[in-house]
Amino acid sequence: MSELYLAIDIGGTKLTAGIVDAQGAVLIRDRVPTPSRDVWQALARLVRRVVAASPTPPAACGVGCGGPVKPDGIVSPLYVPSWRGFPIRDQIEQLTGLPTVVDTDAKALASGEAWHGAAQGVNDFIGVVVATGVSGGIISGGRLLQGRSGNAGGIGHMVVEPEGRDCVCGGQGCLDAYCSRSAIEEETGRAAQRAPRAIMERTGTLVGRALASVGAVVDLKLAVVGGSLALGFGDVFFEAAQHELDVRARLGFVSGFKIVPVGLGHHAPLVGAAALARFAPPQSFSPPSGVARPPADDTGPATGPATGPATEPTASAAGPSPSSGDGGAGGAAEGGQLSPGATGE
Numbered sequence: 343m344s345e346l347y348l349a350i351d352i353g354g355t356k357l358t359a360g361i362v363d364a365q366g367a368v369l370i371r372d373r374v375p376t377p378s379r380d381v382w383q384a385l386a387r388l389v390r391r392v393v394a395a396s397p398t399p400p401a402a403c404g405v406g407c408g409g410p411v412k413p414d415g416i417v418s419p420l421y422v423p424s425w426r427g428f429p430i431r432d433q434i435e436q437l438t439g440l441p442t443v444v445d446t447d448a449k450a451l452a453s454g455e456a457w458h459g460a461a462q463g464v465n466d467f468i469g470v471v472v473a474t475g476v477s478g479g480i481i482s483g484g485r486l487l488q489g490r491s492g493n494a495g496g497i498g499h500m501v502v503e504p505e506g507r508d509c510v511c512g513g514q515g516c517l518d519a520y521c522s523r524s525a526i527e528e529e530t531g532r533a534a535q536r537a538p539r540a541i542m543e544r545t546g547t548l549v550g551r552a553l554a555s556v557g558a559v560v561d562l563k564l565a566v567v568g569g570s571l572a573l574g575f576g577d578v579f580f581e582a583a584q585h586e587l588d589v590r591a592r593l594g595f596v597s598g599f600k601i602v603p604v605g606l607g608h609h610a611p612l613v614g615a616a617a618l619a620r621f622a623p624p625q626s627f628s629p630p631s632g633v634a635r636p637p638a639d640d641t642g643p644a645t646g647p648a649t650g651p652a653t654e655p656t657a658s659a660a661g662p663s664p665s666s667g668d669g670g671a672g673g674a675a676e677g678g679q680l681s682p683g684a685t686g687e
C-alpha cells in the first residue's frame with residue numbers, strides 16, 4: 343500500500359473529503375452540503391468518517407479552501423460567511439494528528455493537474471475554478487506562484503466591468519460578480535445549472551477575456567479549468583471562452599492560448615488537496631500531546647526533494663523542470679517569502 347493522503351475541499355456549497363493515494367487515485371470520497379452555521383462541526387464529522395474508512399492511516403492532510411487564505415492556515419472564504427479568520431489548519435491537526443497544509447482551492451487544483459491531470463509536464467499554466475466563486479492558481483516556471491500573502495492567481499476579482507455589479511469581495515465589476523454560481527443564481531432566479539444558454543456563453547466569454555489578460559501578464563498559454571459550474575456548462579462554456587481567447591490573445595507569446603477542462607474531472611479538488619499534502623510538507627507542525635508526528639521523510643515527495651518547500655511539488659510534478667534546492671523558500675506554510683533565483687529554470 344502506497345502512502346495515503348487525507349484530502350479536503352472546502353466549497354461554498356459542499357464540503358468534500360477523501361483518501362488519495364500516491365498515484366493520485368481517489369480511494370474514498372464523501373461529502374456533505376456546506377451548512378450556513380456550525381461548518382466546523384459538519385466538517386469534523388465528515389473527516390472522522392473518512393479517516394475511519396481509510397485502509398491505512400493517512401500520512402498527511404491537504405486542504406483546498408476558497409480564499410482568502412493566510413499562510414498560517416487561517417481562512418476567510420468569501421462564500422463561507424461564518425468563517426472569518428478561521429484556523430482550519432490547527433483545527434484539522436488537532437482533530438487528526440496529521441501534518442496539514444492549507445491553500446486556496448485553485449492553487450490546489452493547479453497542483454493536482456500538474457501532478458496527475460491535464461497539465462503534466464507543463465511549466466507555465468493557470469488552474470481555474472469556476473464554481474460557487476471564481477478563483478485561479480498560477481504555475482510559472484514550474485513553481486506555484488504564491489504572492490505576498492499566498493493568494494496569487496485570484497482572477498475572480500479581476501475587474502471585467504469597471505462600472506459593473508457589486509462583488510462579494512467589496513469591490514465592483516469583478517469576474518466573480520458575473521460568473522460565480524451565486525451571481526448567476528441571483529441574476530436568473532434559478533439554479534445555475536439551469537441557466538439559459540446566453541448566460542453560459544457569457545460566463546465563458548468573460549472568463550476567456552480575463553484569461554487573455556492573465557496570459558499577457560504572466561506569459562502562459564494554457565488554462566486548465568474545473569469547478570462544477572464550468573464543467574456543468576460544458577462545451578458551451580469552453581467554446582465561448584476559447585473564442586474570446588482567440589480574439590483577445592494576439593501577442594505572439596500568447597497566441598494559441600488554449601483553455602481545457604481539468605484532466606481529473608470531478609476528482610480534481612481532492613487530488614489537488616492531496617498534491618498539497620504530498621509536495622508541501624508543513625514546516626511548523628507541532629502535534630498535540632500524545633499524537634506522534636510521522637517522520638519528516640514520510641511526508642516528502644518520492645520523486646522530488648524530501649524537504650522541499652511548498653513550491654517544490656509543482657516543480658517535480660511538472661516534469662523536467664529541475665528543482666532549485668533553495669530550501670529556504672517558504673510556500674504557503676511559511677508566508678511566501680521571496681526566494682530570488684528560485685525560478686526552477
Ligand SMILES: [Zn+2]
Binds near residue numbers: 498510512516519
Ligand atoms: Zn470581487
